[in-house]
Amino acid sequence: MRASTFEPSPDSAVEAQPLTAEVDERKFVVALARGLELLRAFRPGDTLLGNRDFVARTGLPKATVNRLAYTLTVLGYLRLDETLGKYALDAGVLSLGFGLLSGTDTLELARPHMRALAREVGAAVSLGCRDGLDMIYLETIRSETALTLGLAPGSRLSMLTSSMGRAYLAVIGEGEREALLAELQAGVGEHAAQARAARAEIAAFAREGCCFSFRDWHDDVNAVAVPFRDPRDGRWLVLSCSGPASSMGEAVFRERIGPRLRALARRLDQAR
Template structure:
């Protein structure tokens, strides 16, 4: 099952420079733009051309040409002569493995996530923020039922996913307001209003929901916790087909178990 196509692109260097969130004296624009090129790839895509990079990053064609050539020379992308497009290469993979190898929380969480997925018959995922999106670090699918679950590295909308809403709910008010303002500029005030209501859900229930909002046949619930060792917020979520797992199942059955696991991990 594919997610809806309304997901946003990662925030790029140009938009960051327009905000007050960074110190321009310390910010290396060329490096940020190179990373924008790498982040233009979406889950399931293998080849992108310079036109794709221009559309997704907003960078000039000449800049894209130089950045793509540099990244290919360094081994982070490779150029497919037959297709006339670029693919990610092993340099990116090595960075990903380095991150996952050093993520102690993943090693701690996996057996608990596996046990919970088996118990509730739904997918259980762990994710964190990446720009204005959430990114999956791990997903455990249920072995006892047909469940949904995206692969590690998949991105989710911060506004329509339960994981993104849970992340927003635990941010300090000033930081959350700034983040919602940026999201409103990118995706529209209507979606922000729906996500902002999730803060009330968290205050009342200790978790956030996304019922048929991220995808027409996906229900999901999420609970955040603080990874003290790495100083960041992580989010546990569980998702399943809305056609067979209704809202009550997520609120009454999965919710308490997911919150208990988040509390243990945090």
């Protein structure tokens, strides 16, 4: 049994992805992990990626990328645009996403409450979870009465700069948190202020019961987030509420939205 971080074999420079449990090397399939890293290389807004993009984003050797991309294309997870020589995600990935969403009873439980809160406060209310070093949106409900921000399901957020990521970091075990923060800080390089702001919010969680992000993730986005246990399997999920910083200041999130979001998280947690 080895430590809880995937360390690739010497012939691969694929970025290490922290795992939540110890890895049994006898059962861990490195080739499968590499294939999934290729699919994770797609980011919000990406439609086509070439082999050079895959190499740059995963650190995998070009020959490995070629084989993985071919295999994923044959299996229906990637689609090759032969004219451009680049790949797009195909229907196989979509079917996996629908499988996740349809199997998440918590979404069905949370949606009406999220919709009511979005309508009440005039902001976007989202539900997300951790995915590697990011947070990923499972659902977003936008206010029907006001211009609000809100990313679509599947969108990824920085764990350091988003309120959702900070709330997740605040609630997990200290050892896992420090390992994740080390990985995250290695990736931000000169932007050490991001790490300091994240640590300050994490430290304040015990007092506030939530984490904030005021213009940290985006220049015109303020947000608050609260973690809770998934009633189905006990994993940590995070509720967040976000809105334009130009019209929804810090006081709105601290005094009005934060308490309502905490109350909603408690209701969902007690649904177990």
